[in-house]
Amino acid sequence: MRLNCPYCGARDENxxxxxxxxxxxxxxxxASDLTWGEYLFFxxxxxxxxxxxxxxxxxxxxxxxxxxxxLTHEVLAVYPMTAPPxxxx
Amino acid sequence: xxYSALALLRxxxxxxxxxxxxxxxxxxxxxxxxxxxxxxxxxxxxxxYLAKNHGxxxxxxxxxxxxxxxxxxxxxxxxxSNYLYPESARxxxxxxxxxxxxxxxxxxxxxxxxxxxxxxxxxxxxxxxxARWVNAMHMNGVDAELLSREEVAERxxxxxxxxxxxxxxxxxxxxxxxxxxxxxxxxxxxARAADALGIDILQNCEVTGFTKDGAGGVRAVQTSxxxxxxxxxxxxxxGHSSVLAALAGFRLPVTxxxxxxxxxxxxxxxxxxxxxxxxxxxxxxxxxxGEMVLxxxxxxxxxxxxxxxFALTQSILAATLAIFPAFSRLRLLxxxxxxxxxxxxxxxxxxxxxxxxxxxxxxxxxxxxKGIPVGGWTLAHVLATGASHELAEPFQLERFxxxxxxxxxxxxxIAH
Numbered sequence: 001m002r003l004n005c006p007y008c009g010a011r012d013e014n015x016x017x018x019x020x021x022x023x024x025x026x027x028x029x030x031a032s033d034l035t036w037g038e039y040l041f042f043x044x045x046x047x048x049x050x051x052x053x054x055x056x057x058x059x060x061x062x063x064x065x066x067x068x069x070x071l072t073h074e075v076l077a078v079y080p081m082t083a084p085p086x087x088x089x
Numbered sequence: 090x091x092y093s094a095l096a097l098l099r100x101x102x103x104x105x106x107x108x109x110x111x112x113x114x115x116x117x118x119x120x121x122x123x124x125x126x127x128x129x130x131x132x133x134x135x136x137x138y139l140a141k142n143h144g145x146x147x148x149x150x151x152x153x154x155x156x157x158x159x160x161x162x163x164x165x166x167x168x169x170s171n172y173l174y175p176e177s178a179r180x181x182x183x184x185x186x187x188x189x190x191x192x193x194x195x196x197x198x199x200x201x202x203x204x205x206x207x208x209x210x211x212x213x214x215x216x217x218x219x220a221r222w223v224n225a226m227h228m229n230g231v232d233a234e235l236l237s238r239e240e241v242a243e244r245x246x247x248x249x250x251x252x253x254x255x256x257x258x259x260x261x262x263x264x265x266x267x268x269x270x271x272x273x274x275x276x277x278x279x280a281r282a283a284d285a286l287g288i289d290i291l292q293n294c295e296v297t298g299f300t301k302d303g304a305g306g307v308r309a310v311q312t313s314x315x316x317x318x319x320x321x322x323x324x325x326x327x328g329h330s331s332v333l334a335a336l337a338g339f340r341l342p343v344t345x346x347x348x349x350x351x352x353x354x355x356x357x358x359x360x361x362x363x364x365x366x367x368x369x370x371x372x373x374x375x376x377x378x379g380e381m382v383l384x385x386x387x388x389x390x391x392x393x394x395x396x397x398x399f400a401l402t403q404s405i406l407a408a409t410l411a412i413f414p415a416f417s418r419l420r421l422l423x424x425x426x427x428x429x430x431x432x433x434x435x436x437x438x439x440x441x442x443x444x445x446x447x448x449x450x451x452x453x454x455x456x457x458x459k460g461i462p463v464g465g466w467t468l469a470h471v472l473a474t475g476a477s478h479e480l481a482e483p484f485q486l487e488r489f490x491x492x493x494x495x496x497x498x499x500x501x502x503i504a505h
Contacts, residue, residue: 001398014400018390020344037490041342041433045331047393070345071393 001073005056006064006080019053022065023085047071051085092196111277112284117291120318121149123472124310126296126333128152129161130272130458131325131450133279133290134465135472137195140286142466143473148288149319150280151312153295157276160327163395163427164458165350165384167363167374169206169267170231173222176483177436177497178229180463183480187462188270197278199270200377206267206363207241209248209412210260215368219262226264236261245364247415255411256369267363269374275461299337299444306445307337322447323472325464328393328428330451339443341451342489343430346387348455349397349405351424353416355379369408381416383409385455387431397426429454434494439467439481448472449486 001013021043027035050070055063067077067088076088090096090109100107123139125132128150139145152158168188170181192199210216219235226233241261242250248258280290291314298311299322309318324333328345355378363374372384386405388398402424410417431454432438438452450468453460463480470478477485488494 012400013398020391033490033492037492038340041489042340043331043342043344044335044340045344045391046335047329047332047345050391052391068390070391073392073394 003054003066003075004078005059005062006078007060007062008056011056011059015056015058017055017057019055019063022051022053049076049088053081111281112290114292115289117149117294117312117314117317118289119316121289122147122319123321123323124148124317124319125150125323125325125472126310127159127325127327128156128276128280128290128292129159129325129327130157130275130279130461131327131453131464131468132323133276133283134461135323135325135450135468136288136290136465137279137283137286138466138469139473140283140288142469145469145473146287149317150283150288150290151294151296151310151317152290152292155292156280156290157273160427160429160457161272161276161461163348163350163425164272165372165374165382166269166272166376166458167206167267167372168201168270168459169264169363170459171206171208171222171226171233171264171267172229172231172497173225174495174497175229176495178226178231180437180480180484181459182229182231183466184460184463185266187466188459189266191275191278191462195278195282197274197281199274199278201268201270202377203266203268204362204374205263205265206365207236207245207261207263209241209258209364209366209368210262211256211258211366211368213259216260219260223262232264232266234263234265236263245360245362247360247413248364249412249414256366269363269376271377272458275458279461279465296333296336299447301338301444304445307447320446321472323468324442324447324449324451325468327451327453327457328430330430330449334442334449337442337444337447341430341438341449341486342432343452344391345393345428346389346431347392347394347397347426348385348387348429349401349424349426350382350384351402351405352376352380352382352422353419354422356381356419359415364412366408366412369411370405371408371412373409373413380422381419387429387455388426393428395426395428397424429457431455433489434496436495436497437464437484438486439464440471440477440485442486
């Protein structure tokens with residue numbers, strides 16, 4: 001797999017580290033155990049499009065978001081960390 | 090038909106043409122008491138123990154592809170119970186004990202070979218951690234021995250022990266009862282025994298949805314071979330657990346990753362034990378055919394692809410060659426991956442789900458093969474009785490809400 005770092009261009013997979021699912025909102029401190037447990041541990045884990053964070057650890061060190069298909073590994077979008085999730089597919 | 094040397098001799102008189110298929114391929118019935126989703130080791134073992142331990146025989150096992158075609162056929166065939174915490178030790182050692190009697194019980198040769206597993210220590214910290222690990226295993230009644238550097242060298246002469254070694258071996262520890270078993274035979278043995286007890290095994294039967302009643306309980310599953318009514322459902326689908334959970338309407342604390350393994354061309358016997366170097370990621374045994382079986386590490390991004398990235402293949406091979414330089418001239422024969430269900434504490438989940446009537450056995454991550462007998466035993470127990478088996482009580486889905494995790498780093502075998 002090759003990923004397109006928005007700052008450095010296309011690089012090999014082993015320059016990057018995956019940071020897991022993006023756009024998970026942290027609940028308020030008074031959240032119930034159930035809400036907090038779901039926030040920490042429970043994931044959609046889709047077989048299909050996955051919105052996820054990556055870091056170009058062995059390059060520029062920058063974080064960015066990726067929309068990737070978990071079965072084909074096709075990357076459909078790359079977008080900045082603070083941008084809202086794009087509509088793809 | 091019972092397999093024996095006598096039956097083989099008798100078969101010879103008729104050119105071995107008298108053998109019948111090991112299990113039937115029936116048409117799905119309209120309704121079953123219990124439907125088990127997943128025709129790998131865990132699902133087939135569940136069906137077998139439902140019939141044998143609980144007398145529940147009106148059971149179907151639904152398999153999307155073919156029996157044992159998922160992780161049961163994609164692992165490195167290693168069985169062990171070298172775990173740290175009491176809950177894990179009880180669970181995994183029960184599994185290993187079932188394995189020890191399984192060939193006889195199932196009348197199917199699983200080729201269990203308790204050749205021992207040696208964990209290598211590459212630093213003073215490794216030595217200290219292993220001393221603690223061995224003590225914990227002794228406290229839990231599991232066999233383990235600390236090995237000195239000399240004892241490791243004597244047992245496995247192929248390990249790089251020279252002063253120039255990139256990863257010096259300072260010692261290690263052995264679980265003598267660990268070893269390997271033939272993975273296909275585990276699936277086939279359970280399938281044959283379950284079939285003999287009247288259980289329907291339905292291959293090429295993919296679950297596409299769940300039908301629920303007004304109270305939210307499961308009434309039927311929709312499949313590629315039609316609707317099948319049922320009172321209870323057991324899910325044993327490893328890396329696809331989240332997909333089935335989504336169909337049933339709940340989420341799991343699971344992320345699916347591709348776990349790689351590979352084999353070299355076969356050579357004469359050279360390695361008579363299993364060697365794991367947790368520090369480097371090398372995990373090596375020799376199959377009965379002679380191939381060096383090399384595993385196994387995760388591609389550390391979510392994946393449902395049953396293949397691994399080349400980047401990781403390279404690092405596994407580099408680690409293996411650092412420990413076994415003599416393997417550098419072997420050619421790689423095959424490389425593959427299985428999709429494994431990793432949870433945050435590397436311990437399984439066996440029990441009820443938020444959907445009434447739906448039970449699950451998942452979260453085994455990179456270590457599901459060794460857990461097949463106990464996974465089936467405990468999932469069958471909760472499906473038949475509605476109450477969790479004593480061994481499975483600590484391993485409930487609820488622990489991710491209460492925070493009572495069983496953080497078993499040893500479960501993964503290799504740090505990741």
